[in-house]
Amino acid sequence: MRKHNFSPGPATLPAVVFQQAADALVDYNHSGLSIAEISHRAPEFMQIIEEASALVRELYQLPDYFEVLWLPGGASSQLAVAPMNLLGLNDSMAIVDTGFWALRSIDAARELAQVHVLASASETHYDRIPKDWTLPADAKYLHVVSNETIEGIQYHQYPEVDIPLVADMTSDFLSKPLDVDRFGIIFASAQKNFGIAGITCVLVNTKVLPSNSDRKVPTIFDYRTHIQNQSLYHTVPTFPVYVALLMLRWIKAEGGLDEMQKRSIAKSELLYTEIDRNPLFEGIAVKEDRSVLNACFRAISPEIEIQFLAHCSKNNVVGIKGFPTVGGFRASMYNGMNIESVELLVDLMKNFKPEL
Template sequence: MRKHNFNPGPATIPTEVLAEAAQGLLEYQRTGMSIAEMSHRAPEIMALVEEASALVKSLYGFGDDFEVIWMQGGASAQLAIAPMNLLDKQHAVAIVNTGYWATKAIKAARELGQVEVLASSEATKFDHIPKEWNVPSNAQYFHLVSNETIDGTQWHQYPELSVPLVADMTSDFLTRPIPQEKFGLIFASAQKNFGITGTTCVVIRKDFLSQRTPRQIPTIFDYQTHINEQSLYHTAPTFSIYVALLALRWTQAQGGLHEMERRNAAKAKLLYTEIDRNPLFVGNVKTTDRSLMNACFQITKPELEVAFLEFAAQNDVVGIKGFPTVGGFRASMYNAMPLESVQLLVDLMRDFAKRH
């Protein structure tokens, strides 16, 4: 029997995606080979990379003014690769510090150029997204972490700015439609909402990339290299891209991003309603900025934290332990998380409160 997997990533994958991926790992489309054995330049692999890119564009409604590429190194690599490609010496990255991943982005960008931290909620343990700030005139772009996986905040409306947004969407990619005209670049590693570890989807607006001031960039880290080579400049993580493609097909078949948004809102409402109702639990984040993906909460009797984790595990609920720097609990509810699993967690919270 499958567990109710609330892990923050690697995370729950639809069973039908897993079944098809398993078959492809044994033999891909009657080729007599596993997909993991095939050349990354084989026609079959080139076709699936092209389909995966087309599906990302189709689901979001991106036009021909955007490129989609597949890279390695995860979102952490993109924290450096993005400013390496986009930031010149005369300008700065503007950013609001909203949590763990914004903090990492600040550090990575400072190694390559100027950074303007416009506001921060660190003093209140990242319990909200600061709203009062202004973008300085020297900003080249605004780096935004659309969803803080560890701290549990999420931008529910993207700001109106005079500069493009560069967004780390790793934990809420493909979960809702977006106002695409605001974005110059989006990146997301696959292990949350659309696959397994090993590949990162990068969406780039062509005119934003073309406006960059040339700097010396190693060929392997230059976005244009991967655009020119259709993500096959070097040996691509073919199996990871294949699983991403299967997850993209699943997302489309389920009804696309509007349906994902509806489902995710329902799951989050169910859990947050219980957190607010149950005297044994309390949320970490102000209600206006709570993440629909990662609900972070504490127990009001800290001595019962381990007992609740054990109680949950005994009932096949796993992955709810909070990040070490935050503590408490974190329930990650990505696209593939069924509502029934969230209902079970809520039922366990109620039962545990009655017992204690």
């Protein structure tokens, strides 16, 4: 029996995507070759990466001055690569401290430039997104962590600023439509809403790339290098790109980003309603900033928490244990999670009878 996987990542994907990926790993399109052994420069793979890029363009309705890149290194590498490409030696960027991944972003950017931390939610244990701050005049861009997976908070409205946004969208990429013109760089690593671990999709608004800079960017980290080489400057992780293509096809076939957003809202409302109703559980994030993708909650006592985890495991629900710094539970409900799994989790909460 297949388990119901609420893991924050690597996360569950639709069964049909796993099956298509498994088939291609053995024999890609009856070619007698595995997808994993086809050269990244072969015509067969060129078709794969071009279709994947075209689908990202279509789903997000990207203008022609945006480029779609497929890069290794994960989202963590982009925390350094983005400021490296956008900032001169004496430039600064701004960020709002929303949690774990914002702190990682601050640390990475401080190795390269001045960082203005506009506000922090640390005093309330990152249960909300700070909204009362002033943007300094010298900031070249504002970095946002679109969705903090660990604390379960999400930007439902992006800050209105007159400088580009650079967004780590790892956990809500391809989950809702976007006004992309507000962004300079968007990056997201798999495996949450698309692909499998090993690939990062980076959307580059070429209008924000400086025409000249006093910073010497190493060739391998220069966005222009990968734009000029169609993401094939060096060997791209081919199988993860192929699985990303399968997920992109699935998202389009299922109704696109509007449908993904509709499903995310439905799944999260179902679970949050039970969290708020059930006296044994309580939510962690303030309601207006709750993530529709990572619902973080806790039991009213450590003993009940242990019992409920065991109850879930017994009923084939896995991956809901919260991050150590937050504790409690975290139910991740990305694109590949069907609502039936959420319904099962809610039923387990309703029927749970702890031994007190």
